[in-house]
Amino acid sequence: MxxxxxxxxxxxxxxxxxxxxxxxxxxxxxxxxxxxxxxxxxxxxxxxxxxxxxxxxxxxxxxxxxxxxxxxxxxxxxxxxxxxxxxxxxxxxxxxxxxxxxxxxxxxxxxxxxxxxxxxxxxxxAKWLGLPKEQELIGHGISGCATCDGMFFRDKVVAVVGGGDVAATDAEFLTKFASKLYLIHRRDELRAQVPQQKKILNNPKIEFLWNSEVKEINPPKSPFDKGDLDNNKLHSILIKNNKTGEEKVLELDGLFVAIGxxxxxxxxxxxxxxxxxxxxxxxxxxxxxxxxxxxxxxxxxxxxxxxxxxxxxxxxxxxxxxxxxxxxxxxxx
Ligand SMILES: Cc1cc2nc3c(=O)[nH]c(=O)nc-3n(C[C@H](O)[C@H](O)[C@H](O)COP(=O)(O)OP(=O)(O)OC[C@H]3O[C@@H](n4cnc5c(N)ncnc54)[C@H](O)[C@@H]3O)c2cc1C
The missing domain is CATH 3.50.50.60 (FAD/NAD(P)-binding domain)
Known part of the structure; x- marks a missing residue:
């Protein structure tokens, strides 16, 4: 040695x-x-x-x-x-x-x-969704840290993905800034502890999208759009309901991934x-x-x-x- x-x-x-x-x-x-x-x-x-x-x-x-x-x-x-x-x-x-x-x-x-x-x-x-464009858009609309980036989304529309304690805490925190928040969870109930659930379940700024998963980031806006990074900024996501198969596009300024x-x-x-x-x-x-x-x-x-x-x-x-x-x-x- x-x-x-x-x-x-x-x-x-x-x-x-x-x-x-x-x-x-x-x-x-x-x-x-x-x-x-x-x-x-x-x-x-x-x-x-x-x-x-x-x-x-x-x-x-x-x-x-x-x-x-x-x-x-x-x-x-x-x-x-x-x-x-x-x-x-x-x-x-x-x-x-x-x-x-x-x-x-x-x-x-x-x-x-x-x-x-x-x-x-x-x-x-941080665990990420593993979708195309996700890593390129970190810091440009996509975040893994509500405490760090919440302030950048004052009066904006954001979504949180997840259903555990971190997702619930992030959602509550982000409603201080965001005008509207979607909470996207792949199950039909939260895993977060009950007191934390209570803090968000009746929050008028939050819309819960149950049984839902993010399928695409910045999906094409028209058949002619290749769904590129659009000036390196998040503009929307495509989500799918895993029970009904229904798909819809959400226009967003921010997407917070809180899955652990x-x-x-x-x-x-x-x-x-x-x-x-x-x-x-x-x-x-x-x-x-x-x-x-x-x-x-x-x-x-x-x-x-x-x-x-x-x-x-x-x-x-x-x-x-x-x-x-x-x-x-x-x-x-
Ligand atoms: C996108 C993003 C934005 C963030 N923004 C903020 C912010 O604005 N403000 C804030 O306060 N915090 C922010 N955070 C959180 C902050 O980055 C972390 O809390 C902080 O970096 C943790 O520091 P750490 O030294 O414990 O670990 P890390 O920063 O995770 O460093 C771990 C180190 O260990 C090394 N390593 C891992 N395994 C091995 C191994 N087997 N052998 C040798 N080396 C190894 C890695 O290469 C790395 O160098 C953000 C996090 C992310 C992901």
Missing amino acids: TEKNIFDTVIVGSGPAGLTAAIYNLRSDLKTLVISGEQPGGQLTITTIVENYPGFPRGIGGMKLMMDTQEQVRNLGGEIRIGKVEKIQRQNPSKSPLSKGDFEIFMENGDKLISKAIIVTTGAQ HTPATKFVEGLVEMKESGQIITGKNGEYGTMTSIPGIFAAGDCVDDVYRQAIVAAGDGARAGLDAERWIGNQK
Whole structure:
């Protein structure tokens, strides 16, 4: 094992949580590596403008924010390595869980790294409908985050797809701005908890489209229209009633997809304690709020948090994990 693959902390993921953890570790003089994953900069890199991250009075492009944060990490002497982690294990699993644990990190390209501590910040991917044009129109009418983008739809017509807690909460939130909201759900009743259902079922701004599924985004407006991206902006969707087969076009300014998130935590399954939904459980050890069930492995951001899912929250959590890891390493000496 060469010196270049041995670290104090390895941070898995390069979104707001991972890069912030890196900033804290580097400023504590720890030899720190960030592994970027397939999406260097994380989820924010696919959005257009971020208006709720403090310090940017006119908002900032999601890509720019994350490229600047990567530059900040590099300016502090940190390395960001392109690649994906496949597996983590304790170097000597027979050691007591509370002993000083060096970890082995196996990369997809076959490389092996050793680190005293690991911070997992692999985020969660929003589930999308998987329809043509959907990805191109994210930030141009299509969104996976009502908290982030709701304000852009004041006095506009929007739809929310989904029937769980997130869809119901998003729908309630969006009616503060939208003039009309369609809630499109493929079943004939919501899965959301009853108190949340009550908040929206009698809301006069909401029209429920039960047993309905989105079949097409920006469908052709006439036989001569090829249904192209129409200046890269959402204008309508085609929905189909899965009971009656009836199809109809809804003219829309915004479409919010709220059908769930998948945490990118498969590679630590069976190693650290997780919720059924795949989020990593932290904070059971009172002394270190971001420590997982394995001492020396910390986790932060959307791979832990299934409630707030905001960049500033992930960054704050990353700062906590960086501080915890530094303190934990210090206490092992
Ligand atoms: C379209 C969109 C718009 C948004 N707009 C806003 C907004 O305006 N304001 C706001 O506050 N929030 C917004 N969010 C939410 C915000 O992006 C997330 O809350 C935040 O990015 C979470 O940060 P994170 O660091 O926890 O994870 P992520 O940003 O998801 O980063 C995860 C990182 O882990 C890496 N990774 C995954 N698996 C592996 C692996 N096995 N090995 C190595 N690396 C791995 C990925 O490549 C990525 O770099 C938006 C989200 C989306 C999808």
